[in-house]
Amino acid sequence: MFKYALLALALVGAIMAHTISKRQAVDWNDPVALGEAIVAMFNGQLSFPQYNPDSLPTTKFDCSQQQHAGYYADPEMECQVFHVCNQELGIQSTFICPNMTVFSQYYLTCMWAPAVDCQASSRYYALNANLFQGPNLDYWGNTVPNQILASPNKK
Numbered sequence: 001m002f003k004y005a006l007l008a009l010a011l012v013g014a015i016m017a018h019t020i021s022k023r024q025a026v027d028w029n030d031p032v033a034l035g036e037a038i039v040a041m042f043n044g045q046l047s048f049p050q051y052n053p054d055s056l057p058t059t060k061f062d063c064s065q066q067q068h069a070g071y072y073a074d075p076e077m078e079c080q081v082f083h084v085c086n087q088e089l090g091i092q093s094t095f096i097c098p099n100m101t102v103f104s105q106y107y108l109t110c111m112w113a114p115a116v117d118c119q120a121s122s123r124y125y126a127l128n129a130n131l132f133q134g135p136n137l138d139y140w141g142n143t144v145p146n147q148i149l150a151s152p153n154k155k
């Protein structure tokens, strides 16, 4: 009997682990998995951060501890919240992604929450060093030709 109880416990643990990993690691390039995760969020089967912009908790994130101006996901708020650091003016501005989305430090935009590995955010903070380095360097550090930065308004 005890053996079965243990087995059941292990099974529940495995399912929970699956749910938790699903929350953070659906492949953005897998439309079926991503679609399922989005449906699960709407069905209430998959949780997502739901911070209220009018009552955000305090955070330890501090632009003055960052070397580079740029965009920073805040893992303390499950990445639904991100900060823009202006080092020259010493200004920290805080933004919130719409519910069901969180800020991807890698893609630098709000994306469906299950597709973002929030805990990995700080690994990509250093990419901010590539911002504001002129028209030939993209965020990921690649040298790019000028033409892809041509005005989108030009016919």
Ligand SMILES: *[C@@H]1O[C@H](CO)[C@@H](O)[C@H](O)[C@H]1NC(C)=O
Residues within 6 Å of the ligand: 050, 051, 052, 053, 096, 097, 098, 099
């Ligand atoms: C997310 O939903 C919660 C609960 O409805 C709400 O309090 C909060 O303001 C929402 N957050 C955003 C960013 O819309």
